[in-house]
Amino acid sequence: xxxxxxxxxxxxxxxxxxxxxxxxxxxxxxxxxxxxxxxxxxxxxxxxxxxxxxxxxxxxxxxxxxxxxxxxxxxxxxxxxxxxxxxxxxxxxxxxxxxxxxxxxxxxxxxxxxxxxxxxxxxxxxxxxxxxxxxxxxxxxxxxxxxxxxxxxxxxxxxxxxxxxxxxxxxxxxxxxxxxxxxxxxxxxxxxxxxxxxxxxxxxxxxxxxxxxxxxxxxxxxxxxxxxxxxxxxxxxxxxxxxxxxxxxxxxxxxxxxxxxxxxxxxxxxxxxxxxxxxxxxxxxxxxxxxxxxxxxxxxxxxxxx
Ligand code: COA
Ligand code: ZN
Numbered sequence: 593x594x595x596x597x598x599x600x601x602x603x604x605x606x607x608x609x610x611x612x613x614x615x616x617x618x619x620x621x622x623x624x625x626x627x628x629x630x631x632x633x634x635x636x637x638x639x640x641x642x643x644x645x646x647x648x649x650x651x652x653x654x655x656x657x658x659x660x661x662x663x664x665x666x667x668x669x670x671x672x673x674x675x676x677x678x679x680x681x682x683x684x685x686x687x688x689x690x691x692x693x694x695x696x697x698x699x700x701x702x703x704x705x706x707x708x709x710x711x712x713x714x715x716x717x718x719x720x721x722x723x724x725x726x727x728x729x730x731x732x733x734x735x736x737x738x739x740x741x742x743x744x745x746x747x748x749x750x751x752x753x754x755x756x757x758x759x760x761x762x763x764x765x766x767x768x769x770x771x772x773x774x775x776x777x778x779x780x781x782x783x784x785x786x787x788x789x790x791x792x793x794x795x796x797x798x799x800x801x802x803x804x805x806x807x808x809x810x811x812x813x814x815x816x817x818x819x820x821x822x823x824x825x826x827x828x829x830x831x832x833x834x835x836x837x838x839x840x841x842x843x844x845x846x847x848x849x850x851x852x853x854x855x856x857x858x859x860x861x862x863x864x865x866x867x868x869x870x871x872x873x874x875x876x877x878x879x880x881x882x883x884x885x886x887x888x889x890x891x892x893x894x895x896x897x898x
Contacts, residue, residue, distance in 0.1 A: 593853040596811065598840060599633035599793065599819045600626050602868075603654075604669055605837055606825030608638065608645050610872055616650045618871055620657045625864045626822070627661045630856040635688060635819070638669030639678040645829070655682035667727065671702055676716045680724070687720065688763070689713045690729045693747050694736030697767070701731065701830035710753065717757045727761040728754045729795065734779070735770030737832050744779055751787055761791030763819065766806065768827075768834045769799025773809035780813035793817040796838045798824060798877065803838035804846060811847070818843065822861075823868040823876030839878035841865045849886055858885065 603619055603626075623636055636658060642649035651668065660666055667686035668679045679687050691709040692698035698706045717726055732739075733747045751762050764779065771779075776794070783792055794810045794817070796803045807818060820840030827834035841861050844854045865881040884890075 593851060595816065595853045595855065596847055597632035597817045598844060598854060598856065599635060599667070599817070600629075600631045600822060600840055601635040601795075601819045601837060602626070602822035602825055602840070604635040604638050604648070605819070605827070606821040606823070607647050607872075609827040609829050609834065610647060610825070612873055613647060614871060616653050616657075619650070619654050622864070622867075622871065623654070623658045625867075627659065627664050628857075629861045629864065630854070631664055632817075632855065633665040633667055633686070635667050635669065636684075638671070639675035639682070640669065640671050652678065652682055655684065669729070670716070672712050673716055673719075676720065680720075684724065686725045686727055686760075687716070688727045688729055689716060689759075690731065691750075692731035692736075692767075693742050693750055694732040694739045696738040697732045697736050697831060700738070701828060710750075713754075714757055717754075717759060722758070725760040727763060727791070727793070728759055729763040729765050731765045731767045731828065732831070733764045734766040734775060735768070737768045737770070737834075744782060747779070748782060748786060751783065751790070755787050755790050759790075761793060761817075762787070763793040763795050765795040765819075766797055768831050769797040769802065771796065771806050772802055773805045776806045776809040777813050780810050780815050784814055791817060793819060795819040797826065797834065797836060798838050799833065799835045804843060807838060807843055808846075811852070820844070822865050823872075823878040823881070825868070825872065825876060836877050839865075839876075839880075842878055842880050845880045845885060 637648050637651040665685040667688050668684040670687045796806045821837035824836040824839035826837035
């Protein structure tokens with residue numbers, strides 16, 4: 593059975609676009625519950641400017657209070673040097689650096705041109721000097737809602753620059769759900785040919801209903817690491833039209849049904865997912881938490897249940 597590794601991003605990508613502040617206690621309890629489900633990694637929060645992402649202004653407190661389970665990596669999003677210092681102080685297991693492959697999105701999201709982001713992230717990588725593993729998330733790698741297509745060669749060039757700096761992994765992000773399965777197949781084939789020892793992760797949003805099809809294309813192309821967000825929450829506040837990530841539980845349920853080993857206790861995960869509408873105060877897109885697993889049987893219509 594092929595092993596697939598999931599990184600749960602609900603408390604970072606999922607929460608950052610939510611309008612109503614989610615209390616720190618609730619965030620800590622959710623991370624603790626997710627920790628027991630079998631994830632390889634959890635992206636707990638981000639060390640961004642509290643003015644830019646007010647929802648995650650309690651990043652230090654959340655990182656300080658979660659119960660860390662052995663075998664789970666607790667990663668955080670880091671946009672700049674100040675974020676890296678805060679992440680170091682918080683003893684994050686991994687720094688997930690971020691920049692966009694679209695100049696317009698980088699300016700909107702990080703308020704600097706790509707060249708300045710790259711210089712800043714390079715300085716962080718050099719200053720960390722291997723003490724903490726580094727992943728780099730490349731936003732808008734399959735297209736930008738403001739610029740349109742992003743060339744695969746440009747994405748590969750960015751991956752190459754970070755690989756040359758010795759990062760452990762790179763995440764290819766479809767920030768606003770513009771990827772389609774044929775494009776994903778081409779991208780993952782090219783990535784694996786050129787960057788074999790690098791940990792490659794794919795990050796999909798379901799903005800246009802192609803999320804699980806894209807995940808499947810990537811799995812069939814040999815990718816074993818994915819980001820997902822509980823309930824299908826998520827989106828970048830600085831990418832027009834952004835909406836939820838692929839739902840972790842829907843993706844994990846599908847892969848499990850197909851015979852992949854996700855390492856996740858799905859019953860436990862669904863129980864956590866069913867708490868989410870109360871946590872965020874609205875319905876969430878995830879489907880399996882509502883429908884039940886394909887192995888959950890129902891009584892025939894009209895039968896009396898005692
Ligand atoms: N953590 C906390 N505060 C930070 C910070 C960080 N990582 N980076 C900057 N700041 C603060 C500065 O201290 C300064 O505060 P002040 O106004 O009280 O003096 C203020 O933010 C502006 O600093 P500056 O260096 O000019 O940053 P900026 O305004 O150009 O913002 C980012 C740059 C990257 C920090 C900001 O755009 C950001 O956090 N973006 C969020 C990106 C994100 O998470 N998007 C969604 C996920 S992809
Ligand atoms: Zn995302």
